[in-house]
Amino acid sequence: MKKNIPLLIVLVAGLLVIFSEFIPHRPFSMITETLENWFMIISGFAMLLGQISLIQVNSAKVRNKDENWVYYLIGLISFAVMLITGLLWGMDKTAGILGHGEGIKTWLGLKPFDYLFENVYQHLSATMFSLLAFFIASAAYRAFIIRSFESNLLMITAVIVILGRSSFGAMLTGWLPDSLSWLHLPKLTDFIMEFPNSAAQRAIMISAGLGVIGSSLRIILGIERSYLGSDE
Amino acid sequence: MLLLFGAFCSLTAGNTTLNVSDVPHDAGDALLIKWNLPAAYKDLTLAKADSAGIWQELNLSQEPVGEFTDTDLAPNQEYRYRLTAISSSDTVSFIKNGIPTEQWFYLKKMSFLIFLLVISFAILFYIWLAKQGKDLFIRRINGLDSMEEAIGRATEKGKPILFVPGLADLDDIQTIAALTILSHLARKSAEYDTDLIVPCRSSMVLSTAREIVKEAYQSANKADSYKEQSVFYLTDDQFGYVAGIDGIMVREQPAANFFLGTFWAESLILTETGFGTGAIQTAGTAQAHQLPFFIVSCDYTLIGEELFAASAYLSKDAQQLGSLKGHDFGKLLIILLILIGVVMEISGLHWFTNFFSPEL
């Protein structure tokens, strides 16, 4: 019974969504809209669950004075500061409990929430993303080694695309006559990205699509039950 | 008035019409308005009466022959339309009513339905074949075969396993595929008494993952070893989540990392950091543009459909493995359709391609 009810719910919901794709008549069209609305509502409420988990995990580490507990405390304080400033003075055009905080806004230039968002959070986020540049360099240094025919092909393609996607690439081959314009690095790059690359990506997308159908069918029919925690 | 009436009569006597008809095979939310007037009439205005009977302009046209589709209508409700046309000598006006009705089938989606039924039937057929005991060959997927080895290595080193179920929410099928793999992984970890760390980006994934891991520990008779805090929420922010996971990898030094699900620009940041810690790494995603990054920095990568096949593969259940053969049938069918489509297009016969790419 414990497993059968969820399986039945999955079967009914799955079949309803499939039918509603092909049947425009009510109530099938309304079912889709209703399920969409339910998902939006649940998404909003579910956010609270995450915040509770965050506070629980971090405060447990602070309470038990685990290794590096100071950082977990900083995490909790940051969470609290953003929550409190947002609640009290709002953000941007939205007022908080204490209004728009004109006094603080005059002193900081912005509301406290916006000040922290623009001067702390935005820069931290951009910093994390910028790590990608360093990791691409180290990964390229380690991985682009000529070993076989396939890796040679990869190397040549990589060189063309790396040069073609920079200002330098256009300058390197800009002097080529019209008859050889197809060798112009940006054009070669566009060709590689538009044809071989797109073909390979579409093949992966198609096979992934088939995987989605198979996986969904197994789940809807109750053949696959791992998402419930066990196969029994 | 008489002149107008006369003009109206002479216009309707010939082929000139205003015609309002239901758009077929839809949800009853559209009407097709067609008009056919003599060439002399240039300034046309189409209006619709609202609930108060006031005419609201819909469309202005310079063409004496044309059509307009009015959408977002309520089914089975009568709508009134007026077409006013001006020529150099007179002005005429037509009024017509129409009722949009909802049908029971989107005929334009016939090709989708046929394809879905064929693929589904193939999958079910192979499941049935597997049930009959037929031995079906499934090729090896190294990334999945190595899972047990990775868990064993973590147990030997006394280090935990990190499992990242991707960055998408529960409505993404890749996340569900990742969570079904988590179930197998969690059971193995419970059997080996290895710690499992599962940081989640979304609250809904958090609650599902917790249930899955708890059930897996219970089914391995290790309910006491289950720690609820091993499955936790980090943050919804993309790079905040990545920063958190990088911190976990550097501090906890997991011996095995699993990155399965939906990933975007942060994929390389995760896997390069994991590579730096010396962990054995398995990744899997259907995001084609992130696969190169995973392949470069991970020991094993599940490409596209291998992620969705993983749960069936790991379960070793004959029925589930049979469904994987259905995928292969689907691929063969698509190859055939592509070849036929190419030949048809080159021959100038477009009905085949048009059948599979209808305007919805």
Added chain:
Amino acid sequence: MKLTPLVERRIIYIVLFVAVMLPLIFPIGWRTEVSTHARMAYDLIDKTHAGKVVIISFDYDPSTMTELHPMALSMIEHAWSKGQKIIVTALWPQGPQLADEAFEQIKKTKFPNKVYGEDYVNLGYKVGGMVSIQAMGRSMQEVFPEDSSGLKYEDIPMLKNITTLKDVAYVSSLSAGDPGMKNWIMGAHDMFGVAVTGGTTAISAPGFIPYINSQNQLVGLLGGLKAASEYESLMGVVGPASVKMDAQSVAHLLILVFIAIGNIKVLVAKRKKSQQEQEVTNG
């Protein structure tokens, strides 16, 4: 001197840091050739008539601002220069704030006379991604009963004739992931026939090229900082993207150098190993 992998990585990071920093301080001024896809996106906005209402969706956050924010600035400037009215939506939570920043910047420097509510409006963030877009196709007011400042939908002058998504001329999605451009293509274009264009990070761009097809699922695409600088050159401005392209170009060249060094290293190690094996065989 044998370098450990950890030390090698640190040397790579330091060299890359210096190589990217120098062109930002001392710009080189390399020119960028305009690609077909950038031109397609430009033409869509250029050929849209004055008075038309358009959507620019800020589906990114500060981490990808470097690539996507210059695109936002260029597109706002372009749309306003063509007399278009802009609706801002966001499928990511930080989108509305980034939009406000972009509009303030453009108003300050180029269009001080643009009025909120008449020339642009910020409808704010909506959770749900594809679900929200489908709902917009039925009723914009139902999805956004108020704008981000609390102004009621019916009180906003430029939204008077905008009932559903189908009433906008095009949607431009500046997208860093999901939800984002893919949802707009599947929702706005495939379901409601609205033209979709936009920009994404360079890493994600190849995944969207299949959507630039005969069915016009996507009308052009700005993929990364290079495409942003191409758009700026089409606009005839030297904006933030153009300035950063020099640094990106130098970084690309440096990666090629690293790849070459990596291969030389492996080749030398291979040669050494075969020499040693030969010595052992001979000895």
